[in-house]
Amino acid sequence: MSHLRASRERITRDLTWLVSYASIAGSEDEVRVQDALVEAWRAEGWSVADWDLDVVALAARPDFPGMEVSRTQGRGALLTWAGTGGGRRLLFNAHTDVVPPGDPGAWSGDPFTARLEDVQGSARMIGRGTCDMKAGLVAAWEAMRCVRDAGISLAGDVLLAPVSGEEDGGLGTYALLQHGVRADACVIPEPTDLAIVPANGGALTFRLRVPGRATHASRRTEGTSAIEKFVPILDALGRLEARRNAAVDPVMARWSIAYPLSIGTVHAGDWASTVPDLLLAEGRLGVALGESVEDARASLEEAVAVASAEDPWLRDHPVVVEWWGGQFASGSTDVQHPLVTWVGEAHRERTGELVDIYGAPYGSDLRLMSGLGGIPTIQYGPGDSAAAHAPDEWVDIDDVLTCAEVLADVIIRSCADPA
Numbered sequence: 315m316s317h318l319r320a321s322r323e324r325i326t327r328d329l330t331w332l333v334s335y336a337s338i339a340g341s342e343d344e345v346r347v348q349d350a351l352v353e354a355w356r357a358e359g360w361s362v363a364d365w366d367l368d369v370v371a372l373a374a375r376p377d378f379p380g381m382e383v384s385r386t387q388g389r390g391a392l393l394t395w396a397g398t399g400g401g402r403r404l405l406f407n408a409h410t411d412v413v414p415p416g417d418p419g420a421w422s423g424d425p426f427t428a429r430l431e432d433v434q435g436s437a438r439m440i441g442r443g444t445c446d447m448k449a450g451l452v453a454a455w456e457a458m459r460c461v462r463d464a465g466i467s468l469a470g471d472v473l474l475a476p477v478s479g480e481e482d483g484g485l486g487t488y489a490l491l492q493h494g495v496r497a498d499a500c501v502i503p504e505p506t507d508l509a510i511v512p513a514n515g516g517a518l519t520f521r522l523r524v525p526g527r528a529t530h531a532s533r534r535t536e537g538t539s540a541i542e543k544f545v546p547i548l549d550a551l552g553r554l555e556a557r558r559n560a561a562v563d564p565v566m567a568r569w570s571i572a573y574p575l576s577i578g579t580v581h582a583g584d585w586a587s588t589v590p591d592l593l594l595a596e597g598r599l600g601v602a603l604g605e606s607v608e609d610a611r612a613s614l615e616e617a618v619a620v621a622s623a624e625d626p627w628l629r630d631h632p633v634v635v636e637w638w639g640g641q642f643a644s645g646s647t648d649v650q651h652p653l654v655t656w657v658g659e660a661h662r663e664r665t666g667e668l669v670d671i672y673g674a675p676y677g678s679d680l681r682l683m684s685g686l687g688g689i690p691t692i693q694y695g696p697g698d699s700a701a702a703h704a705p706d707e708w709v710d711i712d713d714v715l716t717c718a719e720v721l722a723d724v725i726i727r728s729c730a731d732p733a
Contacts, residue, residue, distance in 0.1 A: 318460040320718035332448040333428035333441035339411045340383030348389035364391040382482035382639035393474040400732040401470025405497035408451035409480030412443035420705035437711040446702035449709040450503025450695035457721035470729030483640040487679040491687045499653040500689045505697030512692045513646035513673035516601025519639035525631045528591035537589035550621035563603045565673035573600030601644045642677025645684045660723035
């Protein structure tokens with residue numbers, strides 16, 4: 315296709331710079347990194363629009379995708395390379411927010427000071443957000459520079475949207491769509507290990523309130539332990555997970571559990587010698603491809619109700635299900651869409667290998683772009699998702715280079731000629 319080559323020096327520099335922003339969801343740096351990108355892009359001569367997000371108004375909308383951290387402000391931005399006209403619009407969507415680093419002692423250095431390490435001859439950059447997903451953003455940015463520096467004329471437009479709030483629901487992408495941004499196709503360079511991911515299972519955050527009856531522990535048989543009453547509920551959830559994964563869409567078949575149902579936090583009791591009268595458990599319900607959020611919720615609510623009805627105490631004091639936080643619907647794009655072909659062909663020509671194609675078991679902004687926005691969307695990016703959210707998160711710089719060059723080719727394939 316083309317012989318464009320990405321700059322290792324620029325990629326390393328830009329990724330190091332972005333990692334230095336501790337853009338944890340809900341933090342000041344989550345906003346500051348957006349402003350920093352706008353300034354950097356304008357300095358390079360790109361056309362960039364930016365705007366404040368009315369977080370309160372957005373969160374009040376009935377189709378808002380949820381939020382798990384408190385925010386009072388937000389920023390939106392869009393880099394636009396306008397073509398000569400008559401061509402397709404290609405959008406790159408990349409989130410700039412990151413999860414907290416966790417225990418600093420589990421890291422080999424400061425999580426927000428990027429550093430390169432040689433691992434079996436490969437240059438790995440370590441730092442929070444390298445893999446998920448500032449490397450993907452840098453790859454898309456570098457792809458656009460590669461094409462522009464080569465003097466290639468485009469009929470279509472190329473857009474790059476840095477978004478916030480992806481990790482806890484999708485505030486930034488939701489706001490982008492509410493702002494009116496649309497495209498003919500979208501690539502989200504999430505860490506897919508340079509595979510094409512055209513589909514995501516969804517993920518719904520829930521809370522269970524399991525009631526008990528408090529009494530002194532020395533007379534525990536006269537009370538009812540909320541902890542003990544959680545046991546049959548947990549068993550019921552395990553059976554529900556098995557039923558929901560008995561038959562899955564073929565694109566999800568690579569996963570032993572395509573739609574996981576898990577409990578992430580459990581809190582009960584306020585005194586060691588008191589029988590606990592309330593247990594709060596928070597978890598995550600996977601949503602199957604093609605399944606509505608309403609149907610997924612109903613399946614969990616029914617399983618909890620049935621288990622409650624089978625227990626003498628819970629029959630009269632049923633477990634309450636609450637839905638809160640991130641509410642990720644599932645989403646998918648037809649594998650026959652030209653975008654899948656463009657990326658697959660560019661990947662094969664750059665690497666000499668056929669691209670792997672599979673659906674992912676986690677939620678992402680793909681479902682907002684393809685569902686709410688009606689934009690055919692896939693994920694294709696550098697990094698292994700197993701490294702995301704982990705101590706010493708890392709990405710291979712060679713993979714970022716490859717991704718940038720593949721995306722540069724995709725820009726040419728999709729936007730060089732009139733649609």
